[in-house]
Amino acid sequence: MKSLSNVSLKDFNTFGVDVKAKQLISVTSEQELLRVLKDFYAEELFILGGGSNMLLTRDLDKTVLHINLTGIHILSETENEVLIEAGAGENWHQFVMWCVDRNFGGLENLSLIPGNVGTSPIQNIGAYGVELKDRFHSCEAIHIQTLEKKTFHLEDCEFGYRDSVFKGPLKDQYIITKVVFRLTKNHHSLITSYGAIKQELYSKGIKALGIREISDAVISIRQSKLPDPRKLGNSGSFFKNPIISEEKFKKLQKNYPDVPHYPLANGDFKVPGGWLIEKAGLKGFRKGDAGVHEKQALVLVNYGRASGQEILSLAKMIQKKVKEKFAITLQPEVNIF
Ligand SMILES: Cc1cc2nc3c(=O)[nH]c(=O)nc-3n(C[C@H](O)[C@H](O)[C@H](O)COP(=O)(O)OP(=O)(O)OC[C@H]3O[C@@H](n4cnc5c(N)ncnc54)[C@H](O)[C@@H]3O)c2cc1C
Numbered sequence: 001m002k003s004l005s006n007v008s009l010k011d012f013n014t015f016g017v018d019v020k021a022k023q024l025i026s027v028t029s030e031q032e033l034l035r036v037l038k039d040f041y042a043e044e045l046f047i048l049g050g051g052s053n054m055l056l057t058r059d060l061d062k063t064v065l066h067i068n069l070t071g072i073h074i075l076s077e078t079e080n081e082v083l084i085e086a087g088a089g090e091n092w093h094q095f096v097m098w099c100v101d102r103n104f105g106g107l108e109n110l111s112l113i114p115g116n117v118g119t120s121p122i123q124n125i126g127a128y129g130v131e132l133k134d135r136f137h138s139c140e141a142i143h144i145q146t147l148e149k150k151t152f153h154l155e156d157c158e159f160g161y162r163d164s165v166f167k168g169p170l171k172d173q174y175i176i177t178k179v180v181f182r183l184t185k186n187h188h189s190l191i192t193s194y195g196a197i198k199q200e201l202y203s204k205g206i207k208a209l210g211i212r213e214i215s216d217a218v219i220s221i222r223q224s225k226l227p228d229p230r231k232l233g234n235s236g237s238f239f240k241n242p243i244i245s246e247e248k249f250k251k252l253q254k255n256y257p258d259v260p261h262y263p264l265a266n267g268d269f270k271v272p273g274g275w276l277i278e279k280a281g282l283k284g285f286r287k288g289d290a291g292v293h294e295k296q297a298l299v300l301v302n303y304g305r306a307s308g309q310e311i312l313s314l315a316k317m318i319q320k321k322v323k324e325k326f327a328i329t330l331q332p333e334v335n336i337f
Pocket residue numbers: 014046047048049050051052053054067088113114115116117118119120122123124125126127174175176177226227228229234235236237335
């Protein structure tokens with residue numbers, strides 16, 4: 001167990017925001033985690049994974065508990081399927097690569113998403129036609145106050161678009177320690193329905209398609225579209241893509257016939273938040289070191305020394321402009337502290 005006092009969190013959040021924490025403890029085993037949970041009240045702790053889905057707006061007068069539990073194991077396998085358990089502190093992309101290298105299929109569309117395995121169920125990470133819930137078997141978690149250990153199965157997690165029970169009724173109550181995935185060993189279901197993937201495979205002249213080719217295509221698309229947090233601080237999509245009723249959508253489409261949209265099974269429509277921000281004239285907007293990314297307006301960036309407060313006021317300004325223009329409220333996807 002490592003412990004540091006009065007520590008800068010600049011290298012622990014992908015926005016690269018320089019705030020301080022009273023203390024940072026990194027735990028590498030469940031025993032260490034339980035020891036810390038016994039020693040602290042829940043309110044004194046701040047749980048940290050890869051720091052890629054948070055905006056820190058102030059110094060934390062708390063102990064940051066860095067979940068660094070590692071290990072990848074095959075739990076069971078049949079001819080076609082494999083159950084794999086990964087520790088919460090495993091880096092997500094490295095875990096996906098571990099699976100791709102062994103021809104275990106299912107997570108390849110989620111290549112290169114930053115963050116850790118343990119955080120993946122919290123907002124049901126998703127990209128290019130796949131969501132975590134599609135490959136999720138279960139996860140193990142420890143209750144922060146009672147220290148009770150609990151296994152959550154798919155039906156317990158209330159997964160939705162960038163949402164789960166861990167963001168809703170059970171918010172801040174459990175620490176996820178392990179996640180189990182159900183993957184395929186052969187007869188992979190290859191998801192290439194997203195136009196960008198098809199285009200990428202076509203432009204590379206790929207004919208024999210497998211999970212490696214899809215993973216490579218996703219990596220290449222992401223590298224061309226999204227800023228690399230190691231070079232330009234960001235937290236991915238800052239806002240969720242708004243979901244609006246059919247009635248509201250029809251009104252919007254009347255005024256903006258070119259509005260991109262995705263009809264949902266329940267009759268609602270998902271509209272790309274980046275398009276709304278761009279149409280509000282804010283793509284590439286910059287104030288000081290806080291800005292809207294030039295290629296993807298849903299991503300807010302830190303050009304160097306922006307504070308969390310500056311990025312937050314930019315986000316609020318965007319929400320206001322989009323609301324004024326389209327009567328749509330953008331909800332943050334990023335956790336704001
Ligand atoms: C460039 C970029 C691209 C991205 N693209 C995508 C994308 O395509 N799709 C997508 O869904 N997301 C995307 N994201 C967002 C982000 O990668 C995911 O949300 C990721 O799952 C966050 O993981 P993390 O470990 O970094 O979480 P953190 O930022 O460390 O934590 C997020 C929240 O979870 C809590 N938490 C952390 N670990 C645990 C734990 N073990 N148990 C309980 N609570 C915990 C924290 O307290 C915090 O509230 C992107 C981010 C970036 C920077």
